[in-house]
Amino acid sequence: MQDNKSNLLEHEVRAEIDRWVAKYPPEHKQSAVLSALHLAQDQNGGWISQDLLDAVADYLDMPRIAVYEVATFYTMFDLKPVGKHKIGLCTNISCQLQGSDKIADHLKTCLGVDFGCTTNDGQFTLREVECLGACRNGPVMHLDKTYHENLTPEKIDEILAAVEDQA
Amino acid sequence: MDKFNIEIDGKTIEADPGSMLIEAADNNGIHIPRFCYHKKLSVAANCRMCLVEVEKAPKPLPACATPVTAGMIVRTRSKKALEAQRAVMEFLLINHPLDCPICDQGGECELQDVAMGYGKDLSRYTEGKRTVKDKNIGPLISTEMTRCIQCTRCVRFGEEVAGFREMGGMNRGEHLEIGTYLDHNLQSEVSGNIIDLCPVGALTSKPFRFKARAWELQQRPSIAPHDALGSNINVHLRRGEVMRVVPRDNESINETWLSDRDRFAYTGLNSDDRLMQPMIKRKGVWETVDWSLALEQAAIGLKEIINLEGADELAALASTQSTLEELYLLQKIMRCLGSPHVDHRVRQIDFSCQDAMPLFPGLYQSIEQIEHADQILILGSNIHHDMPLLALRIRKAQVHGAKVHAINPLPFTYHFDVQHDCVCDPQDMIILLMGIAAALNISLGVEASISDTAKAIATDLQSGKRVTILLGVLVEHHPQSSLIRHLAKLIADQCLGQVGLLTEGPNAAGAWLAGMVPHRQAAGKKANKMGQDAAQLCETPKKGYVLFNLEPLDIGQTNVMQTLKAAKFVIALTSFKQADLLDVADVILPIAPFTETVGTFVNLTGLWQSFTAVSKPFGEVRPGWKVLRVLGNLLELPGFDYEDAFAIRDELKAQVDAFTPDAPAPLPAITKPSAQEGLVRVGHWPIYRGDPLVRRAQPLQDSGLNGSVAAFVHPALAVRLKLTVGQHVIVQQSHAHIQLPLQVDERLPMNVVYIPAGYSETAILADYAAVILGAAT
Numbered sequence A: 001m002q003d004n005k006s007n008l009l010e011h012e013v014r015a016e017i018d019r020w021v022a023k024y025p026p027e028h029k030q031s032a033v034l035s036a037l038h039l040a041q042d043q044n045g046g047w048i049s050q051d052l053l054d055a056v057a058d059y060l061d062m063p064r065i066a067v068y069e070v071a072t073f074y075t076m077f078d079l080k081p082v083g084k085h086k087i088g089l090c091t092n093i094s095c096q097l098q099g100s101d102k103i104a105d106h107l108k109t110c111l112g113v114d115f116g117c118t119t120n121d122g123q124f125t126l127r128e129v130e131c132l133g134a135c136r137n138g139p140v141m142h143l144d145k146t147y148h149e150n151l152t153p154e155k156i157d158e159i160l161a162a163v164e165d166q167a
Numbered sequence B: 001m002d003k004f005n006i007e008i009d010g011k012t013i014e015a016d017p018g019s020m021l022i023e024a025a026d027n028n029g030i031h032i033p034r035f036c037y038h039k040k041l042s043v044a045a046n047c048r049m050c051l052v053e054v055e056k057a058p059k060p061l062p063a064c065a066t067p068v069t070a071g072m073i074v075r076t077r078s079k080k081a082l083e084a085q086r087a088v089m090e091f092l093l094i095n096h097p098l099d100c101p102i103c104d105q106g107g108e109c110e111l112q113d114v115a116m117g118y119g120k121d122l123s124r125y126t127e128g129k130r131t132v133k134d135k136n137i138g139p140l141i142s143t144e145m146t147r148c149i150q151c152t153r154c155v156r157f158g159e160e161v162a163g164f165r166e167m168g169g170m171n172r173g174e175h176l177e178i179g180t181y182l183d184h185n186l187q188s189e190v191s192g193n194i195i196d197l198c199p200v201g202a203l204t205s206k207p208f209r210f211k212a213r214a215w216e217l218q219q220r221p222s223i224a225p226h227d228a229l230g231s232n233i234n235v236h237l238r239r240g241e242v243m244r245v246v247p248r249d250n251e252s253i254n255e256t257w258l259s260d261r262d263r264f265a266y267t268g269l270n271s272d273d274r275l276m277q278p279m280i281k282r283k284g285v286w287e288t289v290d291w292s293l294a295l296e297q298a299a300i301g302l303k304e305i306i307n308l309e310g311a312d313e314l315a316a317l318a319s320t321q322s323t324l325e326e327l328y329l330l331q332k333i334m335r336c337l338g339s340p341h342v343d344h345r346v347r348q349i350d351f352s353c354q355d356a357m358p359l360f361p362g363l364y365q366s367i368e369q370i371e372h373a374d375q376i377l378i379l380g381s382n383i384h385h386d387m388p389l390l391a392l393r394i395r396k397a398q399v400h401g402a403k404v405h406a407i408n409p410l411p412f413t414y415h416f417d418v419q420h421d422c423v424c425d426p427q428d429m430i431i432l433l434m435g436i437a438a439a440l441n442i443s444l445g446v447e448a449s450i451s452d453t454a455k456a457i458a459t460d461l462q463s464g465k466r467v468t469i470l471l472g473v474l475v476e477h478h479p480q481s482s483l484i485r486h487l488a489k490l491i492a493d494q495c496l497g498q499v500g501l502l503t504e505g506p507n508a509a510g511a512w513l514a515g516m517v518p519h520r521q522a523a524g525k526k527a528n529k530m531g532q533d534a535a536q537l538c539e540t541p542k543k544g545y546v547l548f549n550l551e552p553l554d555i556g557q558t559n560v561m562q563t564l565k566a567a568k569f570v571i572a573l574t575s576f577k578q579a580d581l582l583d584v585a586d587v588i589l590p591i592a593p594f595t596e597t598v599g600t601f602v603n604l605t606g607l608w609q610s611f612t613a614v615s616k617p618f619g620e621v622r623p624g625w626k627v628l629r630v631l632g633n634l635l636e637l638p639g640f641d642y643e644d645a646f647a648i649r650d651e652l653k654a655q656v657d658a659f660t661p662d663a664p665a666p667l668p669a670i671t672k673p674s675a676q677e678g679l680v681r682v683g684h685w686p687i688y689r690g691d692p693l694v695r696r697a698q699p700l701q702d703s704g705l706n707g708s709v710a711a712f713v714h715p716a717l718a719v720r721l722k723l724t725v726g727q728h729v730i731v732q733q734s735h736a737h738i739q740l741p742l743q744v745d746e747r748l749p750m751n752v753v754y755i756p757a758g759y760s761e762t763a764i765l766a767d768y769a770a771v772i773l774g775a776a777t
């Protein structure tokens, strides 16, 4: 007997999931799992806790293991706490030819962390990502849900400064 | 569509349209290597080991995922095929450790075999190999996940067969890992099957780990002794010692599967409790003695009771884990001595339908037929725990579109969709059934109200073409079990369906056939002298008792300990030492468990399955039938000089064949149920507490499937009684009071207190009886 954890999802989140569920045939509720995971991740400040994974499974009547499979399959889901902002720099071939190495070095120096790490102040998590599909304007990175293209060290400084100003 | 011909390796064979190449090859004894394909699972086609050459196809094709077409020409051993197979093998071995000597699967590993047969001798790979951390998935299965070749058989088994997905594939690509994600004990009651399915050493049996090599083992066929299915097993022995149990294919019973209970209960055989020698109690002190003395004492004790008190003061109770031969001899001894008081229904309370019983209780249809039912009503059974493999058949039916309904006094979890899952108190179960009957226009002679649920279930049942109503142990133990049976019968008849009785233990049908009931002799002949039933025998003490394969906590009757203590003379024939038995018995005769004796179990379809001893008896242990034969002779009873156990079986068989029993009496009249007053305790023997052997199987005890020993109530009831979770409460019945921790379960009916049976802590409580809960001070 497992307790149903559905209630850990905020009311609005559940309503939003329902909207997604309604798009699919009733017996394919689980089709909404990706959207539900995104919503759960947003609710929790950028990462999905174990309880929330279970909550999504319970809410969508899925075996919990099936939700774990999906959540671990996609790199866009973070299952451990992350910085307030996520930066993903593409280091694939096109971006590399456009000098993503230099951008990487610059980002690492500015933030004082390596790929895969979070800054001490918890502001940024820096990551190396695969092709973002915007190769013609490389180097490319995403800051949270926004793409930044044709990157130069100066542009990076501006982008980071803008985020810090907001804070 | 008709079969057509295809050609494989120059051999023309017939194939079924729509079948896959690999099936056609398998059916004709042509071996194609494979890892992910399994005849009982869906096709995943992810390992590519089964590549074969098909004429006119540009590339080799996977035989497991290529449907046959008429005139197809296939080569499994051509140069092209062999090259493809060798290449796949090389890829598979890239990340697989090449250290078979330290792997538990070594010697019975599909990867090892296929690598030998289809791989290269040398590895060209010099780079580092991927490693994966092992997972802890409980006391039954060991993991070595680096060895996993990601065939996903274990994942598909959970999803498709068990209906309960616990294994999955985490991450992706190079990082894909098979596991449970979170370490936890597998909760499936059929989890052990993934050990057999796993083609490599990633999932192996934990209790068997590093105990023996496959080539050191001898294999002997036997029959599993825990539920009425009578699953076919192979026992693996090394130098006469039982090392493990695996399933033996039998499509009509267990298919290729085995429940964890049948697979791992053997670990109880070597328990410290195993009795080695006969014992007698002298002036309250136990002494180990030799057989002649023990048997003499037993005979003297019995004769004394007869001479001083009369044969009517003698009774015998036996468990359904006993063999047909043992049960037959036991009742024969008792009846020859003049006592009709024999029974095996030690957990039953209501016997009023005993004359209405057919020759033996059972399913009255084949096990396979359950798969084809379209409406199934489960009454009073935790089906997955009571009969794990029957539950898999029900699941198949449900997947094929059958509707399943359940009515139970306790909340259970089902691994198939249940249309109506009704949990209601014992009286409401009857009211609901009456409602269903009334909704089906059956005249009951008493007034019945039709609830919405009753109506909905009735509508479903009525729409069924193949309706099956299964009555489980919770009905068998119910105080109005006869009434429920009668209602079930009426409902089934109305829907042109069938009622099946799911009995406990491997040999309840055998016990009826052998005459181990007080009202019928062997073969179902009416008893010359009517005996008392198990409830009476425990309620009003007799002077002498013979307990066969029973520990007092196996007996679900009130007062059993008091009764046995009050008796003058008690003989216990058993395999294990047990505190309560030591307390009440005067003579203990150590008898062989199923692995050390020859015998027969009759399963729930009436199939007689005989088995022989697979190993030698422990110490001075003797097979039960031999002990009873000697006892019969010592008591100078006629007809106890059997050559061997088969002679006993054949004697009974001849009687069964020759005798046509009278038609069963009609079921007792329908009466109006009274409302449940106050709180009622409902018990259930948890999955691994039902018999002496399984209770001693430590890995099963550690699995967590038994649940906790506690008093479970609805949370609102706890609030009303001002009790909190975890607190110790006093559980009181008319003659008993014990203390247990309190647990809550919101699916319980408001007036039901669930307290598991099968534990010495709770053995004193009566089942289905009123109970009062209060805070312990």
Ligand code: SF4
Pocket: B147, B148, B149, B150, B151, B152, B153, B154, B155, B178, B197, B198, B199, B200, B202, B203
């Ligand atoms: S653990 Fe075994 S059965 Fe499961 S995917 Fe891996 S190799 Fe296949």
Ligand code: FES
Pocket: A090, A091, A092, A093, A094, A095, A096, A130, A131, A132, A133, A134, A135, A138, A140
């Ligand atoms: S390679 Fe960088 S976006 Fe495609």
Ligand code: FES
Pocket: B033, B034, B035, B036, B037, B044, B045, B046, B047, B048, B049, B050, B051, B062, B063, B064, B065
């Ligand atoms: S057995 Fe055919 S691909 Fe695995």
